[in-house]
Amino acid sequence: DAKTTQPPSMDCAEGRAANLPCNHSTISGNEYVYWYRQIHSQGPQYIIHGLKNNETNEMASLIITEDRKSSTLILPHATLRDTAVYYCIVRVTSYDKVIFGPGTSLSVIP
Amino acid sequence: ETGVTQSPTHLIKTRGQQVTLRCSSQSGHNTVSWYQQALGQGPQFIFQYYREEENGRGNFPPRFSGLQFPNYSSELNVNALELDDSALYLCASRSGTGRNTEAFFGQGTRLTVV
Numbered sequence: 094d095a096k097t098t099q100p101p102s103m104d105c106a107e108g109r110a111a112n113l114p115c116n117h118s119t120i121s122g123n124e125y126v127y128w129y130r131q132i133h134s135q136g137p138q139y140i141i142h143g144l145k146n147n148e149t150n151e152m153a154s155l156i157i158t159e160d161r162k163s164s165t166l167i168l169p170h171a172t173l174r175d176t177a178v179y180y181c182i183v184r185v186t187s188y189d190k191v192i193f194g195p196g197t198s199l200s201v202i203p
Numbered sequence: 204e205t206g207v208t209q210s211p212t213h214l215i216k217t218r219g220q221q222v223t224l225r226c227s228s229q230s231g232h233n234t235v236s237w238y239q240q241a242l243g244q245g246p247q248f249i250f251q252y253y254r255e256e257e258n259g260r261g262n263f264p265p266r267f268s269g270l271q272f273p274n275y276s277s278e279l280n281v282n283a284l285e286l287d288d289s290a291l292y293l294c295a296s297r298s299g300t301g302r303n304t305e306a307f308f309g310q311g312t313r314l315t316v317v
Binding site: 125127129134135136137138139142144180192193194195196 | 207238244245246247248291293295303305306307308309310311313
C-alpha cells in the first residue's frame with residue numbers, strides 16, 4: 094500500500110500562503126493524491142485531489158511533482174478558520190481503503 | 204454541509220453490549236465507507252459497501268459488521284463492545300468506486316464504552 098509522510102505540525106501567519114508538503118514516494122502510476130482536513134472533532138472535509146497535473150479549486154491548489162513522489166497543498170491566504178489537521182492520502186485501490194496517517198496540524202496565527 | 208448525516212451524534216454503551224450506528228449518504232451516492240477514529244489518530248478504514256455488497260474491509264474483527272440498504276443508507280453494527288471501541292465513527296459516501304471520485308464525510312458518532 095502506498096504510504097504518505099507529512100510533517101506533524103506547521104504554523105502560518107494569517108493572510109499568508111500555507112504550503113503543506115507530502116511525500117508519497119511509493120505511489121503507483123494510476124493512484125490519485127487526495128487532501129482532506131479535519132477541524133477538531135468534526136468529520137474530514139474534502140479539499141482537492143489530482144493525478145499528475147496541478148489542480149486548483151476555490152479552496153486550494155495542489156502541486157504534484159513531475160515524478161509524482163511528492164506534492165504540496167497551498168492555501169493561498171490562510172485564515173484562522175483554516176486551523177485544522179490536514180491529511181494527504183493516496184487511494185490505493187477502488188476501495189476507500191486509504192491509509193490516513195497522523196496528518197499535519199496546521200495552526201494559523203493572528 | 205456534505206449531505207451525509209449520521210445518527211446518533213453521541214452514544215454511551217457498556218462493555219459487552221451491542222451498538223448500531225446509522226448513516227444516510229449524500230443523494231446519488233451508492234458507495235458508503237465506515238471509519239474508526241481514536242483520539243489523536245487518523246481515521247482507520249473499517250469497510251466499504253457498494254450497491255448493498257461489502258467490497259472492501261480493513262483490519263477489523265468480524266464483530267464489526269455492516270449493511271447497506273436499497274436507498275444506499277448504511278448501518279455499522281458492533282457486537283461485544285470493548286473499551287477500546289471508544290472512538291469517533293465516521294461514514295463517507297461517494298458516487299461509484301473509481302479512484303477519481305472524492306468521498307464526503309458525515310460529522311460522526313462519538314461512541315463511549317464504559
